Amino acid sequence: MNGRLLDAGASMLRDRGYDVTRPDSGAEPPGLATPGPDADPPFGTARETAIDPLGDADPTTVLSRLWTNRDRDRATLFVVDARQTAEAVADLLAPPLGVAAADGAGRRTFFDGPDRVPLAEGGFAAVPAGDDVEWREVGEGESFRLELRTDEETIGALDGVGELGSPPRATFPYAYERDEDKRIRVRDFRGRPVETFPGVKAMRAGGFAPVAAPLVPEHMLDGDVDGWWGVLVAEEDAVVAGPVDSPER
Structure with a gap:
């Protein structure tokens, strides 16, 4: 599954003017996209972007990968199979960031x-x-x-x-x-x-x-994460890049 999701993320970013490289097996991130001079970012600004396939919206996985990538001054494109998973990731990363309620x-x-x-x-x-x-x-x-x-x-x-x-x-x-x-x-x-x-x-x-x-978000991420992440629903070729519910949930 990860290979197929990685392919979907790589294809979308190449179509938007990014140069995509895929490190050796087991490396993190599994895909890395560098914006070209005419890049059209699917969210945020044009910056180096990690392509990160996700099987589910596990909070620890999502927050730690976003933290790792942002710490290296790169955005994160999560790639998932289902819109339900994309919405769960978007909800997790919407204010109030990274909490159950x-x-x-x-x-x-x-x-x-x-x-x-x-x-x-x-x-x-x-x-x-x-x-x-x-x-x-x-x-x-x-x-x-x-x-x-x-x-x-x-x-x-x-x-x-x-x-x-x-x-x-x-x-x-x-x-x-x-x-x-x-x-x-x-x-x-x-x-x-x-x-x-x-x-x-x-x-x-x-x-x-x-x-x-x-899992305390500010112990992992400080500051605003807007513009640093998006979620690609592979089968729909659609990017979710913001909250899907109200801040109080």
């Missing part, structure tokens, strides 16, 4: 990221495995607290997203760490041993789950 006061609900939450005392945060949790901003004014919540209660709270680097163990119900013998030791919020497991899978089966760190 935001209310009228600007308080955000975050997607889970790929990282765990490291603790000041060592190890990582954990919660009961049956809890369906999410990270959400709460409070009033310009500065919001960050809460880890189930449907009914708060089970961890920080002063804000800036405190995610190494919060204290007491912030969360449990912590886990890998001992010298490679086994996983779970402790309670006071540091008292609770249980030991041969690995993370067994830890989950035993009732404890790692806490995923929230």
